[in-house]
Amino acid sequence: xxxxxxxxxxxxxxxxxxxxxxxxxxxxxxxxxxxxxxxxxxxxxxxxxxxxxxxxxxxxxxxxxxxxxxxxxxxxxxxxxxxxxxxxxxxxxxxxxxxxxxxxxxxxxxxxxxxxxxxxxxxxxxxxxxxxxxxxxxxxxxxxxxxxxxxxxxxxxxxxxxxxxxxxxxxxxxxxxxxxxxxxxxxxxxxxxxxxxxxxxxxxxxxxxxxxxxxxxxxxxxxxxxxxxxx
Amino acid sequence: xxxxxxxxxxxxxxxxxxxxxxxxxxxxxxxxxxxxxxxxxxxxxxxxxxxxxxxxxxxxxxxxxxxxxxxxxxxxxxxxxxxxxxxxxxxxxxxxxxxxxxxxxxxxxxxxxxxxxxxxxxxxxxxxxxxxxxxxxxxxxxxxxxxxxxxxxxxxxxxxxxxxxxxxxxxxxxxxxxxxxxxxxxxxxxxxxxxxxxxxxxxxxxxxxxxxxxxxxxxxxxxxxxxxxxxxxxxxxxxxxxxxxxxxxxxxxxxxxxxxxxxxxxxxxxxxx
Numbered sequence: 180x181x182x183x184x185x186x187x188x189x190x191x192x193x194x195x196x197x198x199x200x201x202x203x204x205x206x207x208x209x210x211x212x213x214x215x216x217x218x219x220x221x222x223x224x225x226x227x228x229x230x231x232x233x234x235x236x237x238x239x240x241x242x243x244x245x246x247x248x249x250x251x252x253x254x255x256x257x258x259x260x261x262x263x264x265x266x267x268x269x270x271x272x273x274x275x276x277x278x279x280x281x282x283x284x285x286x287x288x289x290x291x292x293x294x295x296x297x298x299x300x301x302x303x304x305x306x307x308x309x310x311x312x313x314x315x316x317x318x319x320x321x322x323x324x325x326x327x328x329x330x331x332x333x334x335x336x337x338x339x340x341x342x343x344x345x346x347x348x349x350x351x352x353x354x355x356x357x358x359x360x361x362x363x364x365x366x367x368x369x370x371x372x373x374x375x376x377x378x379x380x381x382x383x384x385x386x387x388x389x390x391x392x393x394x395x396x397x398x399x400x401x402x403x404x405x406x407x408x409x410x
Numbered sequence: 411x412x413x414x415x416x417x418x419x420x421x422x423x424x425x426x427x428x429x430x431x432x433x434x435x436x437x438x439x440x441x442x443x444x445x446x447x448x449x450x451x452x453x454x455x456x457x458x459x460x461x462x463x464x465x466x467x468x469x470x471x472x473x474x475x476x477x478x479x480x481x482x483x484x485x486x487x488x489x490x491x492x493x494x495x496x497x498x499x500x501x502x503x504x505x506x507x508x509x510x511x512x513x514x515x516x517x518x519x520x521x522x523x524x525x526x527x528x529x530x531x532x533x534x535x536x537x538x539x540x541x542x543x544x545x546x547x548x549x550x551x552x553x554x555x556x557x558x559x560x561x562x563x564x565x566x567x568x569x570x571x572x573x574x575x576x577x578x579x580x581x582x583x584x585x586x587x588x589x590x591x592x593x594x595x596x597x598x599x600x601x602x603x604x605x606x607x608x609x610x611x612x613x614x615x616x617x618x619x620x621x622x623x624x625x626x627x628x629x630x631x632x633x634x635x636x637x638x639x640x641x642x643x644x645x646x647x648x649x650x651x652x653x654x655x656x657x658x659x660x661x662x663x664x665x666x667x668x669x670x671x672x673x674x675x676x677x678x679x680x681x682x683x
Contacts, residue, residue, distance in 0.1 A: 211483075211484065212484070225483060225484050225486060225487060226483060226487070227483070227486060227487045227490050228486075231490070345578065345582070345583070347582050347583045347584075347585065348501065348578055348582045348583070351497055351501075351582055351587050351588075351591075352497065352498060352501055354494070354497070354591075355493075355494040355495070355496075355497035355498040356494070356498065357494070358490045358491060358493070358494030359491060359494045359495060359498075359531070362483075362487045362488070362490060362491040362494070363491075363531070363534070363535070363539075365483045365487055366481060366482070366483055366487070366535060366539055366541070367539050369482035369483070370481075370482040370483040370484065385538050385539055385540075386539075388534075388538050389534045389535075389538045389539060392530065392534055392538075393527075393530070393531055393534060396527055396530060397498055397527075400498065400502045400523070401498075401502075403502065403505070403506060403509075404501060404502060404505045404506075405505065405509065
């Protein structure tokens, strides 16, 4: 391999991508198993599944865009939009089930007034639960988080394809980096979070530091991989 | 209800299990390679899948040790982390070995990198995130190594070769790595996820892990039908089925051993209970 200024740019791109994934996870309203029973605010599944879902959709759309153009910005935008569509579709369909099947009013237990709509929250929180459904602020927060995740995924994928020229391998490698960052971030929030208004959101610098170290080790390794054997 | 019979159980120290896992898996992968190259066929690729099972058992034990402390995000996250670290390590190890001209040492290089990376992630989890789980570093080192060995073993089972170019062509470009990723992840994370609770027993959890590993071997066998041909693929499917069946029966007995009572619902004949 040749080590030049491009290599450093690739390393930086991968690290920034990993950081975007790690911080983006903090925006997504993850409710875990309690949310699946409408006893907590957020989407009723784990962080890793949501991060993987949005990240992979972002990766796929970025890969599709990459097959037609080499323009970095178009690829990044497509990745972000792909992930946003995926998370928004999940939240919307989940909201229908919470509203029309479970019959729970959407309420956040972490704030008294929804920061976006200004609606009062505590009267609607059922006793013994920590909120239900996906209130407006969570929806907006989730969209931001998905955009960051998709952007991060595309940002990891783009330099990898430039380095080894193999889209399939780059995608798998990007998924590996993605999972490491998403899991570290989800450990940081202890499994559940409502969005940027949640007090737990203030812990994001921890995830930032962790993802920085972890992604740096992975990025240095990623740029050493060269296309060999006629791949 | 039938009289409770004595079922063969076991209890292995984590250190001992780690040695079995690492040595068994590495030796198994190289044994598979030697058998394949000496006989000039790819029939023995299934030995790679058997080698992966050693890694799986080590990983499943690490999952049950770490997750017993409670990590707040559910067991699947740690399994995905393990396989994520493993994927990166495998690609790196095989590629670097090939670049340095020592293609055969790829397994060792991947393993060493993954162990170091796992230790660093464990250190981060404890120091930066404040988990304060005393065995976190140790557990994640094990898990990272287990993920790497599982992926390597099953990669060999699909490609029948340790060469970087062959593995990329047969496993990565075909997308079969996604199957290894999820099936291998299941084999590592599912046992504790299925058996957790106050009465969780090591032997029951690990037997469950080998059982799921057997099913994963069936899946890789189906993939091998396309890459290695009918004979090698069929051998792998049959071996996977045999492993699954043997350990399923064992697991069923262990589950009955640990249950306070076993009553039939009428769906199964009484002789099956």
